[in-house]
Amino acid sequence: MKKLFVLFFITISLFAKEVSIKVEQMHCPLCTTMIKQAIKKVDGVTKVKVKLPTKTATVNYDETKVNIADILKAIKSTSYEGKVIK
Amino acid sequence: MQRRSFLKTAAVVGTTMAITPSVVLSDTKTNPFGITKKPRKFTVINTFDLETNDQVAKLWVPLPLDSSYQKVLKISYNGDFDEAFISNNNPYNTKLLFAKWNKNSKSRKLVVKFDIIMQERSVNFSKAKNSTMYPDDVKEFLKGTKHTPITKKLTSFAKEITKNARTPLEKAQAIFDWTVDNMYRDESVIGCGVGDASRIIDKKLFGGKCTDVSSVFVALLRNVGIPAREVFGIRLGKSMISKSCGKADANGFAKITGGQHCRAEFYLVGLGWVPADPADVTKVRKQEKLTNDDKKIKDLRKYFFGNWEMNWAAFNYARDFVLNPKPAQYPLNMLGYPYGEMDDDVLNYYAPKEFKYSYTSQEIK
Numbered sequence: 076m077k078k079l080f081v082l083f084f085i086t087i088s089l090f091a092k093e094v095s096i097k098v099e100q101m102h103c104p105l106c107t108t109m110i111k112q113a114i115k116k117v118d119g120v121t122k123v124k125v126k127l128p129t130k131t132a133t134v135n136y137d138e139t140k141v142n143i144a145d146i147l148k149a150i151k152s153t154s155y156e157g158k159v160i161k
Numbered sequence: 162m163q164r165r166s167f168l169k170t171a172a173v174v175g176t177t178m179a180i181t182p183s184v185v186l187s188d189t190k191t192n193p194f195g196i197t198k199k200p201r202k203f204t205v206i207n208t209f210d211l212e213t214n215d216q217v218a219k220l221w222v223p224l225p226l227d228s229s230y231q232k233v234l235k236i237s238y239n240g241d242f243d244e245a246f247i248s249n250n251n252p253y254n255t256k257l258l259f260a261k262w263n264k265n266s267k268s269r270k271l272v273v274k275f276d277i278i279m280q281e282r283s284v285n286f287s288k289a290k291n292s293t294m295y296p297d298d299v300k301e302f303l304k305g306t307k308h309t310p311i312t313k314k315l316t317s318f319a320k321e322i323t324k325n326a327r328t329p330l331e332k333a334q335a336i337f338d339w340t341v342d343n344m345y346r347d348e349s350v351i352g353c354g355v356g357d358a359s360r361i362i363d364k365k366l367f368g369g370k371c372t373d374v375s376s377v378f379v380a381l382l383r384n385v386g387i388p389a390r391e392v393f394g395i396r397l398g399k400s401m402i403s404k405s406c407g408k409a410d411a412n413g414f415a416k417i418t419g420g421q422h423c424r425a426e427f428y429l430v431g432l433g434w435v436p437a438d439p440a441d442v443t444k445v446r447k448q449e450k451l452t453n454d455d456k457k458i459k460d461l462r463k464y465f466f467g468n469w470e471m472n473w474a475a476f477n478y479a480r481d482f483v484l485n486p487k488p489a490q491y492p493l494n495m496l497g498y499p500y501g502e503m504d505d506d507v508l509n510y511y512a513p514k515e516f517k518y519s520y521t522s523q524e525i526k
Contacts, residue, residue: 104491
């Protein structure tokens with residue numbers, strides 16, 4: 076049972092990715108809420124942090140379910156442009 | 162800083178000041194709208210009932226400023242917060258109430274109450290001087306900010322608008338006229354608008370709401386060297402001008418959640434800060450389906466260049482600044498609405514039901 080759990084955890088970790096996206100147009104605190112809500116709606120996204128001081132969105136996601144293009148598309152749906160920086 | 166145990170039982174902590182307006186009751190000046198100099202007094206109640214969760218909740222609540230036209234008689238607050246205090250230790254001397262709830266608080270309630278007395282603002286333009294020697298504290302409002310910048314493009318644009326004007330007063334009038342003529346109220350804009358003057362002018366997107374209109378007015382003035390500022394506040398009661406500018410029931414009671422309104426001021430030597438409200442000209446024009454040729458709009462644009470009807474309380478002049486205590490997200494565009502965070506998530510101040518805050522006002526006759 077323990078081995079199964081470890082295997083499951085490793086499998087999940089293999090597909091868990093993190094990406095940092097610069098959103099230059101972000102100009103006020105409410106932008107962070109709008110962008111965060113849009114990204115969170117994408118199936119496969121597990122965690123989102125959006126910071127106005129650095130104008131970045133850090134997104135954790137499961138790459139078997141979602142890719143970066145989907146995340147950028149979600150940002151674009153809020154009228155902002157995202158650019159992957161890491 | 163104060164302890165939760167104290168605040169839970171202390172219902173009222175606040176400021177009490179005497180009211181001594183500089184021009185008390187003597188003037189019964191009339192105008193096309195029947196507005197008089199008689200002071201108006203209001204009691205305002207601002208309540209919060211925030212979501213409870215495993216995050217730390219923080220609130221920065223704008224409070225009314227004291228000035229020659231507006232005196233705060235008393236501010237009180239109570240709730241079940243873990244920490245709360247009133248401070249004006251913020252850029253632009255912005256007065257606010259800060260409140261904080263630790264994570265897993267069972268309830269997050271706060272009630273802020275203030276009594277305020279105000280008097281209609283009116284200036285006599287014959288006292289304006291042509292000097293541009295401004296006091297040091299006024300020079301602050303010649304500087305650009307992120308949303309109201311000083312740029313070569315904006316300066317050139319503002320100079321074109323004022324090319325036939327000689328004095329600061331004539332320049333201010335030309336910019337006011339341009340703003341009223343060219344900007345229009347766009348009801349689809351959320352809240353009071355972002356107030357990004359540079360974007361509005363660069364992209365020729367002249368639709369907006371009060372912060373948008375005021376910001377353009379302010380930015381253009383600053384770009385021709387006239388100190389100017391947006392003034393963020395909230396409508397409190399009935400307007401003599403139009404329902405669009407404020408309303409209340411027969412007893413003077415008003416639900417004013419969402420009544421935030423941004424006005425503007427510019428500085429003329431000899432007069433000091435001059436009130437203006439180009440945004441409400443555009444609002445009345447739109448909501449009453451009038452045109453610039455209508456007498457009411459002609460009267461209104463004349464009135465709102467040098468006058469404010471005081472059924473509205475001013476909060477602050479702050480733009481593009483970092484709040485103190487420092488939030489997770491910054492800088493803040495403006496503080497006309499309560500600002501709140503759950504850890505580093507911003508509460509949507511344009512959605513009071515979701516945020517869970519409300520405002521009411523009672524005029525005291």
